[in-house]
Amino acid sequence: xxxxxxxxxxxxRPFLALGVVVAAWLMxxxxxKTLARASFFEMTAPVVAxxxxxNDLQKFWxxxxxxxxxxxxxxxxxxxxxxxxxxSVQQTVELQAEVxxxxxxxxxxxxxxxxxxxxxxxxxxxxxxxxxxVIRKGADYAIPVGAPVVYSGGVxxxxxxxxxxxxxxxxxxxPGLRIAAVVDGDTRPISYQGGDNQVFGSPKGLIEFVxxxxxxxxxxxxxxxxxxxxxxYPPGLTIGxxxxxxxxxxxxxxxxxxxxxxxxxxxxxxxxxxxQDSL
Amino acid sequence: MRGAVALFxxxxxxxxxxxxxxxxLSGLHVWLFAGGLFVxxxxxxxxxxxxxxxxxxxxxLCDCVSPVGFGTHAVLFAFAHTVxxxxxxxxxxxxxxxxxxxxxxxxxxxxxxxxxxxMRASHIGFGSWPRLLSDLFWSEAALLVAAPWFxxxxxxxxxxARAKPSRLA
Numbered sequence: 001x002x003x004x005x006x007x008x009x010x011x012x013r014p015f016l017a018l019g020v021v022v023a024a025w026l027m028x029x030x031x032x033k034t035l036a037r038a039s040f041f042e043m044t045a046p047v048v049a050x051x052x053x054x055n056d057l058q059k060f061w062x063x064x065x066x067x068x069x070x071x072x073x074x075x076x077x078x079x080x081x082x083x084x085x086x087x088s089v090q091q092t093v094e095l096q097a098e099v100x101x102x103x104x105x106x107x108x109x110x111x112x113x114x115x116x117x118x119x120x121x122x123x124x125x126x127x128x129x130x131x132x133x134v135i136r137k138g139a140d141y142a143i144p145v146g147a148p149v150v151y152s153g154g155v156x157x158x159x160x161x162x163x164x165x166x167x168x169x170x171x172x173x174x175p176g177l178r179i180a181a182v183v184d185g186d187t188r189p190i191s192y193q194g195g196d197n198q199v200f201g202s203p204k205g206l207i208e209f210v211x212x213x214x215x216x217x218x219x220x221x222x223x224x225x226x227x228x229x230x231x232x233y234p235p236g237l238t239i240g241x242x243x244x245x246x247x248x249x250x251x252x253x254x255x256x257x258x259x260x261x262x263x264x265x266x267x268x269x270x271x272x273x274x275x276q277d278s279l
Numbered sequence: 280m281r282g283a284v285a286l287f288x289x290x291x292x293x294x295x296x297x298x299x300x301x302x303x304l305s306g307l308h309v310w311l312f313a314g315g316l317f318v319x320x321x322x323x324x325x326x327x328x329x330x331x332x333x334x335x336x337x338x339x340l341c342d343c344v345s346p347v348g349f350g351t352h353a354v355l356f357a358f359a360h361t362v363x364x365x366x367x368x369x370x371x372x373x374x375x376x377x378x379x380x381x382x383x384x385x386x387x388x389x390x391x392x393x394x395x396x397x398m399r400a401s402h403i404g405f406g407s408w409p410r411l412l413s414d415l416f417w418s419e420a421a422l423l424v425a426a427p428w429f430x431x432x433x434x435x436x437x438x439x440a441r442a443k444p445s446r447l448a
Binding site: 196 | 291294295298299301302305306307308309310312327331335339340342343344345346349350353354357358361364365393394397400401402403404406407409410411413414
């Protein structure tokens, strides 16, 4: 009997230890857990940053293998694109001055300005549970939590965590991210949410509360853009293309599917928009 | 606790390698989960205290880079460690094949547990299951290939740290 009881206690001892550890963790103060989380993250951050720098170095040496003729050709093509963008910048400056003049005339509140922080993507983490990436700028560049992140094709996502010299960006494909959006040419707000990202497939999102008179299909897609509501994203940034809409169960609105840019899975550099009053 | 520290270093390397693999596979929307490897060797080969500490620290390492409550992976890994530790006397735990099978089963259990915990936050519905099953398939396949190498690495690290456990542990 005593040997049996002793055996049962020996078998239960690991579970008792587990219970004690779990109870101690549940009762631990939040500050301790926050400190522990930050400490463990900063312990892993050097490896993430180092591997990112090694990848950049690898690409640099690969580019050095290009012949001078190829580089001259690429430089010439870039010069044409740069000239186009320079003209666009001049037009934008003129338009901005006109907007400021009209805003002053009509006594309208000033439009928020942004500081652009360009950051290299260090690591991507695209599971079925979450879609995130690590960028190589953080508190050292005054990146705030919640700042919108964009690229040349439109919205990337938003900053969800900021650490010492890295930040975590929650992608537009993350099922937990919602954005207030509008259909191109329409002002009625609809809700965008990251959707299922199937293996070997292109990234997708979902839309809800779409007005009943909006039609879109794969052959006639409609551009989905940020509405500016909520003050997180500036208005007019491309989210994706609406490729399918259908009536929702209640019949009051439509729901639909959004096709996102495949480049979202391959980004190497993004831009964080930091509001000017956050400086 | 030298054994725990030595194992933690191997788990640090494992996490970094898995993160790099996921980074490389991100364009194909394939994601690998290797939770089973964080627990198996510690639970099968080490004394309870050292192995438990290593599994717990490995879980915290996974928690700090995931958008889950800090301690979620740690508690799950600790629970899996305790269960495997309790069952190990009934297994041929010195055999690599047995260790690999245990790693595969633990990985399967942890994957489904995390999926259930994330059901609400990640809006996991019927449409998410093809992706989840695909990730699980590729994770188990990668684990099958990498587990023997990783167990050998852990054994060698313990030998270098002079913390290799005796058979009676």
